[in-house]
Amino acid sequence: MNLLIKGGRVIDPSQGIDGTFDILVENGLVKEVGSMLPAPAGTETVDAAGLIVTPGLVDMHVHLRDPGLEYKEDIVSGTKAAAAGGFTTVACMPNTKPVNDNKAVTSYIIAKAQNEGVVNVVPVGAITQGSKGEALAEMGDLKEAGCVAVSDDGHPVTNSELMRRALEYAKGMGIMVISHAEDLSLVGDGVMNEGFTATELGLKGIPWAAEDAAVARDVYLAECTASPLHVAHISTAGSVRIIRNAKARGVKVSCETAPHYFSLTDDAVRGYNTNAKMNPPLRGAAAVAAIKEGLRDGTIDAIATDHAPHHLDEKDVEFNIALNGIVGLETSLPLSLKLVEEGVLTLPALVEKMSCNPARILGLDRGTLKVGAVADLTVIDPNAAWTVTAEGLASKSKNSPWLGEPMKGGAAYTIVGGKIVYQR
Amino acid sequence: MGFKHKDIIGLQGLTREEIELLLDTAENMKEIMGRDIKKVPTLRGKTVVNLFYEASTRTRTSFEIAAKRLSADTINISASTSSVTKGETLSDTARNVLAMKPDIIVMRHAASGAHHYLAQRVSCSVINAGDGAHEHPSQGLLDMLTMRQKFGRLEGLKVAIVGDITHSRVARSDIFGLTTMGAQVCLAGPPTMMPPGIERLGNVVVCSDMREAISGADVVMMLRIQLERQGKTLLPTLREYARYYGLNPEKLKLAKPEAIVMHPGPINRGVELSSYVADGDQSAILTQVENGVAVRMAMLYHVSGGELPTA
Numbered sequence: 001m002n003l004l005i006k007g008g009r010v011i012d013p014s015q016g017i018d019g020t021f022d023i024l025v026e027n028g029l030v031k032e033v034g035s036m037l038p039a040p041a042g043t044e045t046v047d048a049a050g051l052i053v054t055p056g057l058v059d060m061h062v063h064l065r066d067p068g069l070e071y072k073e074d075i076v077s078g079t080k081a082a083a084a085g086g087f088t089t090v091a092c093m094p095n096t097k098p099v100n101d102n103k104a105v106t107s108y109i110i111a112k113a114q115n116e117g118v119v120n121v122v123p124v125g126a127i128t129q130g131s132k133g134e135a136l137a138e139m140g141d142l143k144e145a146g147c148v149a150v151s152d153d154g155h156p157v158t159n160s161e162l163m164r165r166a167l168e169y170a171k172g173m174g175i176m177v178i179s180h181a182e183d184l185s186l187v188g189d190g191v192m193n194e195g196f197t198a199t200e201l202g203l204k205g206i207p208w209a210a211e212d213a214a215v216a217r218d219v220y221l222a223e224c225t226a227s228p229l230h231v232a233h234i235s236t237a238g239s240v241r242i243i244r245n246a247k248a249r250g251v252k253v254s255c256e257t258a259p260h261y262f263s264l265t266d267d268a269v270r271g272y273n274t275n276a277k278m279n280p281p282l283r284g285a286a287a288v289a290a291i292k293e294g295l296r297d298g299t300i301d302a303i304a305t306d307h308a309p310h311h312l313d314e315k316d317v318e319f320n321i322a323l324n325g326i327v328g329l330e331t332s333l334p335l336s337l338k339l340v341e342e343g344v345l346t347l348p349a350l351v352e353k354m355s356c357n358p359a360r361i362l363g364l365d366r367g368t369l370k371v372g373a374v375a376d377l378t379v380i381d382p383n384a385a386w387t388v389t390a391e392g393l394a395s396k397s398k399n400s401p402w403l404g405e406p407m408k409g410g411a412a413y414t415i416v417g418g419k420i421v422y423q424r
Numbered sequence: 425m426g427f428k429h430k431d432i433i434g435l436q437g438l439t440r441e442e443i444e445l446l447l448d449t450a451e452n453m454k455e456i457m458g459r460d461i462k463k464v465p466t467l468r469g470k471t472v473v474n475l476f477y478e479a480s481t482r483t484r485t486s487f488e489i490a491a492k493r494l495s496a497d498t499i500n501i502s503a504s505t506s507s508v509t510k511g512e513t514l515s516d517t518a519r520n521v522l523a524m525k526p527d528i529i530v531m532r533h534a535a536s537g538a539h540h541y542l543a544q545r546v547s548c549s550v551i552n553a554g555d556g557a558h559e560h561p562s563q564g565l566l567d568m569l570t571m572r573q574k575f576g577r578l579e580g581l582k583v584a585i586v587g588d589i590t591h592s593r594v595a596r597s598d599i600f601g602l603t604t605m606g607a608q609v610c611l612a613g614p615p616t617m618m619p620p621g622i623e624r625l626g627n628v629v630v631c632s633d634m635r636e637a638i639s640g641a642d643v644v645m646m647l648r649i650q651l652e653r654q655g656k657t658l659l660p661t662l663r664e665y666a667r668y669y670g671l672n673p674e675k676l677k678l679a680k681p682e683a684i685v686m687h688p689g690p691i692n693r694g695v696e697l698s699s700y701v702a703d704g705d706q707s708a709i710l711t712q713v714e715n716g717v718a719v720r721m722a723m724l725y726h727v728s729g730g731e732l733p734t735a
Contacts, residue, residue, distance in 0.1 A: 196621030200436075202536035202558030202596060205620070272537030318514055318535035320556070 002026045003418055004039040008048025008379060012055055013352045014368035023053060025375040028418035033369060046420075048379055051412050054351045055367045056088025056376030060358035061153070061178075061232055061256060061304035062329065064090070064121070067108060068097025073309040073396045075109065078329075079117035081307070081395040083422035085329040086411030088376035089120040089359070089366050090307075093153040094131065101126035101137040106145035118421040119414070120376070122148045122364065127166045127177060133157050136169055143175045148362045151178035153232060154279075156214055158184060163218065167227035176362065178230045179218040181239070182280065186210035191320045193266040193281040201269065203319065208287065211280050212238030219246045222253055230361055231255040233306050235280040237290030244299040254361050256302040259328060259335035260401070262291045262344075268401055274315045274322035275401040278308070292344045295353065302358045303350075305332045309397030327395045330388070334407035337382060379413035384424060386410060427726035431543040431550040434559035435601040443601055447569050449722035450715065456493065457718060467496035467728055470527040475517070476553070477503040477533040482689060482713060483553050483562070487530045490720035499526075514538060515545060522546045528727060531555075536593075549727035557591045563688055564597030565719040568605065570712050571643050574684050579606035584637040584679070586669060587647030587696060588617040588658075594688045595647060596625070603627045612637035613647075613669060616658040634669050641679040645686045646671050646696040662695050672698040676706065684708040 003025040010021040010033065022037040023030060039045055064078040073081075082090045092109065094100035100109065106123050113121035125142030129135045131152040139150055150170055156179070157163040163179075170177045187210045192198050194205025215231055219242055222229035231243065234255050246253050260278060265285050268276035276282055294300040308325025315322050336354060339345045345353070355378075359367030366376055387406050390398040414422035427445055435443065456464055472491040476484050484500065491498045501521070512520075514533070521529060528549045531539055536556030543550040554560040572578055583602055589595045589611055599609050603626030611622065612634040623630050631637040638644050649665060659665050671685065685697070685707050693699050701707065 194620060196624050199590075199619040199621045200596075200625060202556050202593060204557075272540050313513075316515060318533070318541055319537045320535045 001419065002040060002043040003046060003375070003415065004037060004043050005046045005048050005053055005377065005379065008051045008053035010053045010369065011348050011351050012369040013348045013356050014055065015370060017369070018348055023369065023377070025415070025418045028375055030369050030371055030373050030375050032371060046379065046413060052347065052380040052382060054378050054380060055355045055369050056414070056416065057086045057333070057354045057378045058089045058358040058364065058366055059087045059305050059307070059329065059332070060091045060302055060362055062090045062092050062307040063095065063309065063325070064092040065309060066096065066112065067105065071396070072311050075112045075121060076116050077394065077396045078307070079113065079119045079121060081327070081329040081393065082119045083414045083416070084394045084411065085331070086333045086378040086380060086414050087119060087329060088378065088414060088416045089122060089364065091122045091124050091148060091362060093124050093151060094126040095154045099126050099131050100124070100147070101129050101131065101142070103141045103145040106142055106147050110146045119416050120366070122146070122362065124149045124151050124153070124178065126150060127152045127157055128162065131155050133159055133162065136162070136166060139170055139173045139175055143173055147175065148364065149176040149178050149230070151180060151232065153178065153180045156180050156182045156184060160217060160221065164221045164225060167221055167225045167229065171225065171227040176228055176230055178232050180232055181211055181214035181218055183210045183213045186213065192269050192277065193283050195266060195284050197266045197269060201272065203269070206281050208236040208238055208283065211236045212242060215239045215242050219243065219251060219253055223251045226252070228252040233258050233261070233280060233304070234300065235261045235283050235287060235291065237287050240290045240294035240299050244294070244297070247299065254301040255299070256304040256358070257291050257295070257300050258304055258306045259332050260326060262288055262295065262339065263335045264401065272319040273401065274317070274319055275326060275399050275403070277319065277322050277324055278306070278326055279324035292339070295339065296344050301353065301361060303332065303336050303353045304358065305329050307395070309395050310399045311397060315399050325399065327393065327397055327400050329395065330393055331400060331402050331407065333380065333411060334409040337409040375415060375418040377415040378411055379415070380409065381412040381424065382409045384408070384410045384412065430727065431539070432561050432723055432727060433539045433543060433550065433552050435561045435564045435597045435604070436559065438604065440604055443565070443568070443605060446565055446719070446722050446726060447572060449725060450565065450569050450718040453718040453721040453725070454715070463493050463495060465495045466725060467491065467494035470496045470728055471525065472496045472498045472528045472530060472724065473521055473526040474498060474500045475521065475529055475531040476501065477531070478554065480532055480553070482716070483532065486713070486716040487553060487720050490717050491724055493717070494721055494724055496724065514541065518542050518545050522548065528724060551723055551727060554593055556593065557596070558593055559597045559600070560593040561597050562716065562720050562723060563594045564601040565723070566712055566715040567598055567645065567686060568601050569715045569719055570686065570708050571684070573711070574708065575642060578602065581607040581642040582610065582640060583607050583643040583645060584610045584612065584641040585645045585647065586612045586634050586637060586671070588649055589613050589622060589647070590617045590619040591650055592647050598645065599625050599628055610637040610641065614659065614665070635675065635678055638675060639678045642683055643686060644671060644676065644679050644683060648688060648690065649692055649695055651692070666695050670696055670698065671701050673700050673704070676701055686712055689713070
């Protein structure tokens with residue numbers, strides 16, 4: 001099917017485009033970007049007047065829970081949630097059951113996503129076998145099978161020597177290492193950010209230094225090995241500062257943050273709200289300001305959701321035993337658009353962080369509307385008004401801190417390979 | 425004024441008038457405890473479930489005696505002998521207990537916030553008998569009652585609380601209650617046991633030296649070192665702890681001559697308190713225990729919305 005997307009504000013930072021244009025899609029590829037384009041016979045037209053047309057959004061950090069934990073999410077429901085959130089590509093973390101540390105699991109994910117998924121799924125393999133932090137996973141095989149990066153996400157590689165070798169080995173295999181930066185000895189049995197709120201609630205705190213110390217270690221290991229490193233879900237002022245300094249001296253480091261780290265503080269935990277329990281934990285107002293500054297000055301390359309679906313039974317418990325994480329695919333875009341309203345980012349800069357940069361970091365041929373590129377597009381309605389409800393979320397799990405909250409903005413159309421996979 | 429709350433989850437958020445009402449009622453209850461027949465029919469026909477997920481002797485017994493003195497039927501459930509050992513969730517336990525139509529659940533739980541969770545899910549009243557490191561409101565009230573009995577007031581008292589503040593639900597309830605009532609609270613303890621931002625909880629001063637905290641104090645509250653929680657990183661040795669943060673007669677001289685010494689128990693003798701202090705003239709520890717029953721009677725009475733105990 002061919003498509004003509006007419007009269008939208010086209011923002012494509014990969015080409016420096018920001019203006020009102022039409023986009024013609026033929027055979028799943030971008031055929032032409034221009035003005036007043038005629039629609040060839042048999043072309044479906046999408047009226048994008050008043051809407052924003054961008055390269056398809058890329059979420060470089062999601063948990064699809066498939067295989068093994070399908071009661072929380074699976075590749076079908078997860079990719080539907082992604083499409084509803086405006087994402088055309090998602091990178092899924094390896095903490096499945098079994099762990100994605102071998103070709104067989106990677107192949108399963110890719111095959112199921114191709115057959116049943118509605119958006120592109122690119123798997124992230126494990127750094128270590130079983131993500132146990134003991135022995136390197138077969139990164140060559142993982143890459144050959146289709147993994148775009150390796151990470152033990154959810155678990156830091158605590159052994160510094162092993163992390164050093166992982167960076168070196170991955171570099172040789174041409175695959176990116178994504179660090180889950182957390183010093184577990186400092187985390188202890190903490191369950192939320194260390195600070196006044198934790199003191200008042202009587203909950204064990206996790207100091208910001210637990211993240212900073214681990215980010216610093218991994219940045220120095222990346223520098224020492226001259227290997228590229230991507231740091232996942234940063235949440236502290238220290239992480240921003242360490243990565244900013246590292247970039248300034250030429251270390252090949254990139255990083256992401258998630259919408260909750262620039263939208264909420266640890267005050268959200270009040271009432272022992274388990275939907276505000278995540279890892280790393282929500283921090284204080286100063287950290288939120290530092291994350292926004294990191295986004296503004298380019299230290300933070302990408303906005304990822306860390307979409308972490310959990311079943312109600314895993315959240316409807318005492319705070320200290322509730323599992324970490326929230327669903328994020330369907331709320332990421334409106335929360336991120338707030339950064340534009342607040343003047344933290346321009347719209348093109350936001351598109352870079354939600355599409356071009358994650359695609360570039362993962363080495364994907366996405367994040368662009370160049371002629372000949374695969375026609376993955378997101379058409380954004382910046383004024384769409386909606387409310388987050390459990391019933392309205394496409395994800396199987398409903399663990400969102402924004403349930404009942406009004407949102408402004410969202411995907412009007414999500415287009416993957418020239419096919420409309422979601423329409424508001 | 426009446427007591428408007430269905431539950432008592434903590435002293436945080438209670439007004440001065442509400443705390444005064446609970447303390448005044450406890451004084452009335454003490455009068456009942458002085459009678460030959462220490463029982464009134466106030467809660468006759470009411471069922472109180474003591475749901476204890478953590479080991480406890482004095483608090484559970486105190487609540488049970490309190491309920492019985494008000495003629496309530498009491499049932500004790502402890503986690504070690506309940507379906508919790510079969511993996512039952514708190515939510516399911518709550519539903520099952522509620523199906524038996526209790527009027528009041530008194531719960532102790534190791535998780536901070538467990539009572540908040542429970543109170544949102546049950547229609548009966550919930551009384552917190554200690555949740556993790558969050559609150560222990562009956563202990564806070566009995567501490568305040570003991571102080572008020574000694575000094576006739578709470579406003580303007582200097583109360584030193586010494587020890588492991590981070591893990592102490594007693595400290596939090598004392599801080600919330602005492603600062604609401606106009607007392608000044610001085611905290612001291614090893615920095616490894618002092619949680620960040622604690623001074624923002626009210627009229628609270630953190631002292632670097634225990635001597636500074638207890639100097640001129642009306643009340644010295646010594647907290648229990650929870651040997652089971654300390655691990656090996658918060659303290660080098662109990663010997664050193666006792667030397668720097670333990671209370672002995674010499675240090676006690678820094679407090680006002682009429683000062684009282686309190687401790688929520690159980691005491692680690694020779695660690696927080698020397699036996700000379702624990703058993704000395706200034707010790708109010710057993711008064712605290714006695715007041716505990718009266719305070720718990722007052723709490724049960726007010727959440728049940730019963731009539732005044734005149735019989």
